[in-house]
Amino acid sequence: MxxxxxxxxxxxxxxxxxxxxxxxxxxxxxxxxxxxxxxxxxxxxxxxxxxxxxxxxxxxxxxxxxxxxxxxxPSPELLVDLSHTIFDGLITYKGLPAPVICDFLSREDSIGKYEEGTSFQIGKIEMVSNTGTYIDCPFHRYAHGKDLSEVELEAFANLDAITINATDALEIGIEFFQNLEIRNKAVIVNTGWSKNWNTEAYFENHPFLTREAAEYLRDCGVKLVGIDSHNIDDTRGNSRPVHTILLGAEILIVEHLCNLEKLPVSGYLFSAVPPKFKGVGTFPVRPFATLSKA
Incomplete structure (x- = not known):
C-alpha cells in the first residue's frame, strides 16, 4: 500500500x-x-x-x-558543499602558519554578564588569508589589482559552471578544455587530489594547470577557475604563471576544493563568496554548487 x-x-x-x-x-x-x-x-x-x-x-x-x-x-543534495573544514592547527600550505582558533569570551567566563541561565561564546581566530579552501582575487598577485572589497558580487556567486575531469593527469593542458563551451563560465577542474587533504602526500607532486592552459582559458573569457589540488600552479619551482595570467585578466581562482566527484559535467551554478575585506586579495570561502532540481 x-x-x-x-x-x-x-x-x-x-x-x-x-x-x-x-x-x-x-x-x-x-x-x-x-x-x-x-x-x-x-x-x-x-x-x-x-x-x-x-x-x-x-x-x-x-x-x-x-x-x-x-x-x-527537493533532494537535500540540491546544494553540494565543495569546501574543506578549517580547524585549529590545520596546515594548508607548508611554510604558512596554521590557524589558531580559540575563545575570546568562553561560555564559562560569560556567566554572570547576562541574565541568569544565559551564556555566550565569542570566538577568536588568528590566521593567514591562505587557509583552507580559499579564493584569489587580482590583488593577491598585483598591487593595483582588485581586492576582495572591489570585486563585484556577481563575480563570486551563481556562475554557470562546467566540470573538467582531469583525475589521471599531473600537467593539465589545453586539451582538457578544447571543444567545450567554457566562455563566461566557472571552470571547475576535478583532479581527485582532495583525497590527500591533510596528509603529507597532499603537498608533493600535485596536479596543476600549464601556462598554455591558463592562456587558453584567458583567451576564451572564462569567469573563474577552481581546482581541488594543492595549487593551480606547479609548485616545484618559483614560477607561478597560471596565477599571473588568470589574475591579470581578472579571472578568479579557487584552490583546495573538494567533493568535485559529486558534480555533473554541466548544468549547475557555482558560488564562492568571501567577506568584503579591503586590502586583502585572498580569503577562505565555503564554495558550493547549486544543482538543478530536474
Whole structure:
C-alpha cells in the first residue's frame, strides 16, 4: 500500500488573519514527512502569500492507495558543499602558519554578564588569508589589482559552471578544455587530489594547470577557475604563471576544493563568496554548487 499523511494545520498571515484546515490527507513518496516540509508544500500548493507562523497539528500516517501523484520533495543534495573544514592547527600550505582558533569570551567566563541561565561564546581566530579552501582575487598577485572589497558580487556567486575531469593527469593542458563551451563560465577542474587533504602526500607532486592552459582559458573569457589540488600552479619551482595570467585578466581562482566527484559535467551554478575585506586579495570561502532540481 502507498503512504499518506493525515494532519490539521493553522496558518497565520503577516498582514493579519489566518486559515485552518482539519483532517487533511496528502499522498507522500516516502513513509514520513517533516512538519517544515508539509508547511512548505501547503503554502506552495495553495499559492499563499504573506505567510507567518505555520502549525502542523495531530499528524499521523496511514497506508492507503494514492489519490494523485505523491509529493516529491527537493533532494537535500540540491546544494553540494565543495569546501574543506578549517580547524585549529590545520596546515594548508607548508611554510604558512596554521590557524589558531580559540575563545575570546568562553561560555564559562560569560556567566554572570547576562541574565541568569544565559551564556555566550565569542570566538577568536588568528590566521593567514591562505587557509583552507580559499579564493584569489587580482590583488593577491598585483598591487593595483582588485581586492576582495572591489570585486563585484556577481563575480563570486551563481556562475554557470562546467566540470573538467582531469583525475589521471599531473600537467593539465589545453586539451582538457578544447571543444567545450567554457566562455563566461566557472571552470571547475576535478583532479581527485582532495583525497590527500591533510596528509603529507597532499603537498608533493600535485596536479596543476600549464601556462598554455591558463592562456587558453584567458583567451576564451572564462569567469573563474577552481581546482581541488594543492595549487593551480606547479609548485616545484618559483614560477607561478597560471596565477599571473588568470589574475591579470581578472579571472578568479579557487584552490583546495573538494567533493568535485559529486558534480555533473554541466548544468549547475557555482558560488564562492568571501567577506568584503579591503586590502586583502585572498580569503577562505565555503564554495558550493547549486544543482538543478530536474
Amino acid at each position: 502507498d503512504h499518506r499523511v493525515v494532519f490539521d494545520f493553522a496558518i497565520e498571515f503577516t498582514n493579519g488573519g489566518g486559515i485552518q484546515g482539519q483532517d487533511f490527507r496528502l499522498d507522500i513518496a516516502g513513509e514520513t514527512i517533516t512538519d517544515a516540509e508539509l508547511a512548505d508544500y501547503i503554502i506552495k500548493d495553495l499559492r499563499l502569500l504573506m505567510v507567518g507562523k505555520v502549525d502542523i497539528l495531530n499528524k499521523f500516517y496511514i497506508q492507503e492507495k494514492h489519490k494523485r501523484q505523491p509529493v516529491n520533495l
